[in-house]
Amino acid sequence: MTATDIGHRGEEAAAAYLERQGMTIVDRNWRHDRGEIDIVALDGNELVICEVKTRASTSAGQPEEAVSPAKQRRLVRLAEAYLAAAGSQDVRLRFDVVSILVLNDDRALLRHHRGAFIGS
Amino acid sequence: MQAAVTTATLHGVDAVRVEVQADVSPGLPVFGIVGLPDVAVQEARDRVRAALRTSGYEFPNSRVIVNLAPAPLRKHGTGFDLPIALAVLCATGQLPARAFDNVAAVGELGLDATVREVPGMLAHAIGAVTRGDALLGPADAHDVVSAVPGLSFRGLQHLAALRQGLPAVSATTEAEVPQACDPQVRLEDIAGHDIAKRCLIVAAAGGHHVLLTGPPGSGKTLLARALAGLLPPLNERERLESALIHSVAGLDPRPCIEGRRPFRAPHHSSTVAGLVGGGTPPRPGEISLAHNGVLFLDELPEFPPAALQALRQPVEEGVVTLVRAHGAVRYPGRVTLVSAMNPCPCGYAGDPQRVCTCASGAVTRYQSRIGGPLFDRMDMTIRVDRIDPELLLSDSPRQGPTTDEARSIVSGALSFAAAGRPQGLRGTLTRTARVQLEGAARTARMSGRAVTRLLRVARTLADLERSTSIQDVHVAEALAYRSWEPS
Numbered sequence: 001m002t003a004t005d006i007g008h009r010g011e012e013a014a015a016a017y018l019e020r021q022g023m024t025i026v027d028r029n030w031r032h033d034r035g036e037i038d039i040v041a042l043d044g045n046e047l048v049i050c051e052v053k054t055r056a057s058t059s060a061g062q063p064e065e066a067v068s069p070a071k072q073r074r075l076v077r078l079a080e081a082y083l084a085a086a087g088s089q090d091v092r093l094r095f096d097v098v099s100i101l102v103l104n105d106d107r108a109l110l111r112h113h114r115g116a117f118i119g120s
Numbered sequence: 121m122q123a124a125v126t127t128a129t130l131h132g133v134d135a136v137r138v139e140v141q142a143d144v145s146p147g148l149p150v151f152g153i154v155g156l157p158d159v160a161v162q163e164a165r166d167r168v169r170a171a172l173r174t175s176g177y178e179f180p181n182s183r184v185i186v187n188l189a190p191a192p193l194r195k196h197g198t199g200f201d202l203p204i205a206l207a208v209l210c211a212t213g214q215l216p217a218r219a220f221d222n223v224a225a226v227g228e229l230g231l232d233a234t235v236r237e238v239p240g241m242l243a244h245a246i247g248a249v250t251r252g253d254a255l256l257g258p259a260d261a262h263d264v265v266s267a268v269p270g271l272s273f274r275g276l277q278h279l280a281a282l283r284q285g286l287p288a289v290s291a292t293t294e295a296e297v298p299q300a301c302d303p304q305v306r307l308e309d310i311a312g313h314d315i316a317k318r319c320l321i322v323a324a325a326g327g328h329h330v331l332l333t334g335p336p337g338s339g340k341t342l343l344a345r346a347l348a349g350l351l352p353p354l355n356e357r358e359r360l361e362s363a364l365i366h367s368v369a370g371l372d373p374r375p376c377i378e379g380r381r382p383f384r385a386p387h388h389s390s391t392v393a394g395l396v397g398g399g400t401p402p403r404p405g406e407i408s409l410a411h412n413g414v415l416f417l418d419e420l421p422e423f424p425p426a427a428l429q430a431l432r433q434p435v436e437e438g439v440v441t442l443v444r445a446h447g448a449v450r451y452p453g454r455v456t457l458v459s460a461m462n463p464c465p466c467g468y469a470g471d472p473q474r475v476c477t478c479a480s481g482a483v484t485r486y487q488s489r490i491g492g493p494l495f496d497r498m499d500m501t502i503r504v505d506r507i508d509p510e511l512l513l514s515d516s517p518r519q520g521p522t523t524d525e526a527r528s529i530v531s532g533a534l535s536f537a538a539a540g541r542p543q544g545l546r547g548t549l550t551r552t553a554r555v556q557l558e559g560a561a562r563t564a565r566m567s568g569r570a571v572t573r574l575l576r577v578a579r580t581l582a583d584l585e586r587s588t589s590i591q592d593v594h595v596a597e598a599l600a601y602r603s604w605e606p607s
Contacts, residue, residue: 093147093181119150120150
């Protein structure tokens, strides 16, 4: 399995998890010229911008550690672009990170960080 | 939703009112602070978020903008933590919107939501009284702020305590009986040096500046330290003034509140900013910390020349004015300046027994480091010579007044000067004393300032004897205290 495959499987698993948590998936892999939002979901009246990080080992640290301050700033800008495209600014927004550590073919650890960061 | 809470920022020894406005709106979650905050205020964001969570409140997942008005004023310090937290709580409806009307809030927040003391609590207390506000602040500051008359103080230990409503106004503690400085050195511990001891009593009674010159080990430092014990306790106004400066500088104001006169002895490596105040944000220097007390400069010529010259204006006027690009800051600095020095690098110039080994120009160079203008501001300049070993080692009781006796002499002179005689200098000078002073001033080519200073010393000498007029003996003695001049 390539890294891209692992990433795709991770996003599937994350989306399924968020739905089990009662959220409604609004968008998947929303693309923009500055990057991509993995999952956009609605949690009650909050719009959730979710970044999914999947890793097969912790040799480079925990998956969520890859969401660096620079990556956070990129996601904030993407969220602004998303809201602009959706034509709505007056909405409660939240940034979540789902980290998935693959243990073997059918086993993985999933961690969900609600409100993992805010804009600065 | 919006809410506002009153607080203040320090400018000199004043607390300038600042309004903390919080706006919570939907949208991209951010927590921004605007309105010229410094780094410490910016860091409030992390402390406030953690403190709200640990105290069981919720930090809003919304767009939170905090504005510190008036926006052009620079805000510094960690005291903004508490008002920012309160403004956010009010703006999110977790506390009633007008819960903090007529209350000024000041305090730093720990991550565990405890409310901590910040420098300048006394300044904040005085500011709150002036504006007619109550002060909400760290409960630990209670004994400090209760020195401010008319303040209603609400002490808060932990942010979570606000669930029980605004804390009650704490009862003010009774003012303690003022205490005199407990000196490390007492007059009765010093052998000999009768003239120098007398000189210290005069300095204490009149607030005169003294320069002690003499060879190494002759007892200059010991004598200067003994001066602290001769001064009476601070009066009510002085207590608040001195405590306020200590509070603003982030030092413990409690000794001043208890009435102990400040005694500051900065090392001669001190900088200009350390001695007269400075830095960003400006901080009071040693001369202001010694306000209403004694500033002791040991090894005077070793101080940086710039630092010594910076002392000239505050020594004369009793106030330091620091001018910066964004305004001037004033700190009081009325001190009794006591300095000590060797007459030359080797220390033995003018010594009756030992020969000075300095090169001819070295002595003049060394003494000229003080500079004529600063020297001119010394009221009394005396030599302190080595004492006879027999006097030092003898176990018979020491001659002269003890510290306790000297202090009551000083107190007597002070109350006589304040209430027992007509005020003013020239009017109380007798004719013979005047002729004598005129002659001496002409012979020694004294400056106008030197004459005035001499007259003031003579006035103090008269006060010590409870004499309404300044007699020729007083002038003669005052002249004797200008016995040493730089060569």
